[in-house]
Amino acid sequence: MKVAVIGVGITKFGEHWDNNLRELAIEAGTKAIMDAKIRGSDIDSIYLGNMSAGRFIGQEHVAALVSGELGLSIPAIRVEGACASGGIALREGILSILSGQNDIVLVGGAEKMTDLMTDSTTTALMGAADQEWEAYYGLTFPSLYAMIARRHMFEFGTTREQMAKVAVKNHHNGSLNPAAQFNKEITIDEVLNSTMVADPLTLLDCSPITDGAAALILCKAELAKKYTDNPVYIIGSGQASDTLALHDRRSLTTLDATVKAAQVAYKQAGITVNDVDMAEVHDCFTIAEIVATEDLGFCKKGEGGKLLDEGATELNGRIPINTSGGLKAVGHPVGATGVKQAIEIVLQLRGEAEKRQIKDANIGLTHNVGGSGATAVVHVFSR
Numbered sequence: 001m002k003v004a005v006i007g008v009g010i011t012k013f014g015e016h017w018d019n020n021l022r023e024l025a026i027e028a029g030t031k032a033i034m035d036a037k038i039r040g041s042d043i044d045s046i047y048l049g050n051m052s053a054g055r056f057i058g059q060e061h062v063a064a065l066v067s068g069e070l071g072l073s074i075p076a077i078r079v080e081g082a083c084a085s086g087g088i089a090l091r092e093g094i095l096s097i098l099s100g101q102n103d104i105v106l107v108g109g110a111e112k113m114t115d116l117m118t119d120s121t122t123t124a125l126m127g128a129a130d131q132e133w134e135a136y137y138g139l140t141f142p143s144l145y146a147m148i149a150r151r152h153m154f155e156f157g158t159t160r161e162q163m164a165k166v167a168v169k170n171h172h173n174g175s176l177n178p179a180a181q182f183n184k185e186i187t188i189d190e191v192l193n194s195t196m197v198a199d200p201l202t203l204l205d206c207s208p209i210t211d212g213a214a215a216l217i218l219c220k221a222e223l224a225k226k227y228t229d230n231p232v233y234i235i236g237s238g239q240a241s242d243t244l245a246l247h248d249r250r251s252l253t254t255l256d257a258t259v260k261a262a263q264v265a266y267k268q269a270g271i272t273v274n275d276v277d278m279a280e281v282h283d284c285f286t287i288a289e290i291v292a293t294e295d296l297g298f299c300k301k302g303e304g305g306k307l308l309d310e311g312a313t314e315l316n317g318r319i320p321i322n323t324s325g326g327l328k329a330v331g332h333p334v335g336a337t338g339v340k341q342a343i344e345i346v347l348q349l350r351g352e353a354e355k356r357q358i359k360d361a362n363i364g365l366t367h368n369v370g371g372s373g374a375t376a377v378v379h380v381f382s383r
Helices: 021-036 062-069 085-098 118-128 141-156 160-174 188-193 221-227 256-269 286-295 304-310 326-330 337-350
Strands: 003-010 045-049 076-079 104-112 196-198 211-220 232-241 278-280 363-370 375-382
Touching (some): 003 021, 003 085, 021 062, 021 104, 021 211, 045 062, 045 085, 062 104, 085 211, 085 337, 085 363, 085 375, 104 337, 118 141, 141 196, 160 188, 160 286, 160 304, 160 326, 211 221, 232 256, 232 337, 256 363, 278 337, 286 326, 337 363
Parallel strands (some): 045 104, 278 363
Antiparallel strands (some): 003 211, 003 232, 104 211
16 A cells, blocks of 8 residues: 655644634644645545544534635545544545545544643543443543553563653653644653652653644645655554453553554555654553553563663664654644654654654654554554
8 A cells, every 4th residue: 555645734732722623723734735735625535533522622523614614615524533533534544545535635633622621621531431341430541551550560570760761752852843742851750759640650651631733635646746756655554443441451561452553554564563763652651652662563572661771762762762752742632643643754754853853764653542552553654
């Protein structure tokens, strides 16, 4: 498979008190259209990742809202897969082109999360978990990932310091990214001594509540050079599912959906994990990045913490992870995250990542997760 990315657009991620969802979505979409040097009338369809606009801002029918604001009378489809909504929207846009139905597609992701009080936002987010067996008993996503962390520590000796190194690294990368919610570096001690949220995870182990939008323009591979001299190609796409409830899983320390989605994407792209030069992974919590590096095959199971000790995942490391700053520093507007990840890889492969630029990067990967791992989407990109 091969589909081209010819345009990208992203808003600043953060707390947008003066901008509503439509304004954020239109800003990102317009930037992507301008970057691709196309007209709105060239777009055949829109796929919009959005998890819960109905609960966050009381607005459903958001895909039609965006298409209407853009003045386009074309099919507009909202895609929902919890925190993987953006990644699934990207996959649906790819499949629509490969099917021959569309030539040019706008893929977007948007979420406005800060208009609610934190407890209401937490309740809305728990809609991505098992209501009967998890939310009903008071579990939250920090506590679910805390259980994953505790089990990983028990089985493999992973330390709090190793988890803290994820946050420190990603905040360093985020300090170099103008789109990031947090542009400030932090220390290991600050992570360890920040407010406890769900033992062993502290406040600085957790991704924030965020507003933001991101957009991509996709087109048939054979049309790409008509619009740009520097296209990036998507050469692999995999998606898989697992049980919604954490207690039904085969393992607490492996997200089987990630493993399966990665296998599909690697095979489709005709590569092995050793060919990947960098990755944007779903670090909703610091332990999530460690588990992801293992499940994607960048190291053996249980050795994700060692990668951090070795500096292998830093900007100048063997396999840079979350060069954008990840969810941890850039922010996590849940419907937009999967699209934002793709934008970072596209910028890297174009050579436009500025101070975050990875030298001689040829192949990049994105990994987007819904809930505690019930959905996973993996995409492979190439120059």
